[in-house]
Amino acid sequence: xxxxxxxxxxxxLLPRAIATLTELARSTRVIEAGTLGEYAEQADFxxxxxxxxxxxxxNLGFVEQLLAGRQGSRQSSLVRxxxxxxxxxxxxxxxxxxxxxxGLAVDLDDVFAGYGLASLLDVELDxxxxxxxxxxxxIFTEQATAPERALxxxxxxxxxxxxxxxxxxxxxxxxxxLPSAVRSRADGTQLARLNELGQLNSRMxxxxxxxQVEYLTRFTxxxxxxxxxxxxxxxxxxxxxxxxxxxxxxxxIGIEQEVSARALARTTLPFTGSEPNMxxxxxxQLRAVGASYRSRAAAL
Numbered sequence: 206x207x208x209x210x211x212x213x214x215x216x217x218l219l220p221r222a223i224a225t226l227t228e229l230a231r232s233t234r235v236i237e238a239g240t241l242g243e244y245a246e247q248a249d250f251x252x253x254x255x256x257x258x259x260x261x262x263x264n265l266g267f268v269e270q271l272l273a274g275r276q277g278s279r280q281s282s283l284v285r286x287x288x289x290x291x292x293x294x295x296x297x298x299x300x301x302x303x304x305x306x307x308g309l310a311v312d313l314d315d316v317f318a319g320y321g322l323a324s325l326l327d328v329e330l331d332x333x334x335x336x337x338x339x340x341x342x343x344i345f346t347e348q349a350t351a352p353e354r355a356l357x358x359x360x361x362x363x364x365x366x367x368x369x370x371x372x373x374x375x376x377x378x379x380x381x382x383l384p385s386a387v388r389s390r391a392d393g394t395q396l397a398r399l400n401e402l403g404q405l406n407s408r409m410x411x412x413x414x415x416x417q418v419e420y421l422t423r424f425t426x427x428x429x430x431x432x433x434x435x436x437x438x439x440x441x442x443x444x445x446x447x448x449x450x451x452x453x454x455x456x457x458i459g460i461e462q463e464v465s466a467r468a469l470a471r472t473t474l475p476f477t478g479s480e481p482n483m484x485x486x487x488x489x490q491l492r493a494v495g496a497s498y499r500s501r502a503a504a505l
Contacts, residue, residue, distance in 0.1 A: 229253050255291035256302065262288055263303035266460060267296045297435075300460060306441040309465050311424055313417040313446060316469070320481055321488030326413050329499045330406065337402045340395065341384060348390045357383050408502035419475035421446060427468040476501070 230253075233245045262271040268288055272281045292299040317323050349357070360383070363376045388399070425444050432438050473480055477490045491497055 226254070226257075252291070255287040258284060259288045259292040259299040260302040260304050262292075263299040263301075264305040268299065269296070297460075300435075300437055301439065303437075303440050306443040307461050307464060309428060309442065309444045309461055311421065311444065311446060311465070311469070313421060316420070317413075317417060320474075321486050322413075322416070322491075325488040325491065326409065326498050329497055330409060333402060333406050333409070333499065337399065337406075340398060340402070341388065344391045344395055344399075345384050345387050349387045353383060353387060405499065405502055408505055409498045412498055412502050412505070416475050420472065423475065424468055424472045427472045428464060430471075431464050431467045 229248065230250045232248045234248045235243060235245050237243050258271075262268045265271050268285060271288075272284060275281045288299060292302060314323065345354075345357075357380070360376050360380050363372055364380075368376075388396070391399075421444075428442055428444060429438070432440055432442070469481075471480055474487050474490075476496060477487060477494075479490065481487055485493060
């Protein structure tokens with residue numbers, strides 16, 4: 206065994222690859238098809254082999270990733286020559302040969318948090334909850350009887366820092382039921398306002414979810430636009446939205462990272478119509494035009 210040779214990988218993949226390549230080498234191609242001079246000849250296996258290597262390199266990302274296990278060897282040099290002869294010398298040239306989908310993942314929660322939209326929603330929801338609790342407290346103060354107020358104060362005192370878990374579990378349901386009973390005696394205007402605040406909370410959350418869905422639709426379109434710009438519209442793409450925080454990859458490799466970054470930079474936001482890198486942050490853009498989640502939800 207020479208220093209430039211290496212043992213075959215102990216896998217059934219190699220025999221399968223050899224069988225497939227042998228079948229390709231034995232295939233024929235038709236010349237001048239449909240004419241009186243039509244004839245068949247052996248397929249151009251050199252071109253086929255170069256095409257296969259270019260496609261494998263593109264599937265892995267770039268040529269360097271294909272040759273990472275044998276850098277600097279005579280075999281690597283010959284493989285590189287075959288690929289560059291078929292596809293070109295630029296590291297991106299083999300990409301049109303790619304057969305595997307580009308696997309892109311966009312974590313919408315992470316994107317919206319980075320744009321300040323998650324904190325914008327949280328702050329507005331906190332304000333809404335404070336307003337609801339303030340009105341609920343006023344209703345209790347106005348409508349509760351003296352025994353009810355005394356009972357509530359007693360139950361609340363049971364939730365001290367040294368209270369046991371069992372005591373807390375037994376007390377909280379009673380604390381929740383008592384204001385609910387008192388609330389039923391509130392006047393119609395107060396009850397209507399409580400109901401309005403509760404519905405507004407739900408609409409704001411649904412609006413945020415809708416914005417994420419719309420953003421994903423626009424991001425997907427921009428991914429394909431980036432590929433078209435690069436002459437790679439034939440390359441398949443699979444875009445996933447990971448369920449749960451932190452499940453998106455921290456770093457995409459090769460072309461995946463580049464395409465994702467370029468698409469994110471150009472994707473317009475559904476509620477402002479502008480790109481995220483223009484002027485104010487998305488959250489500040491909403492504040493500037495008075496289009497908070499609360500105001501948008503109230504207009505629905």
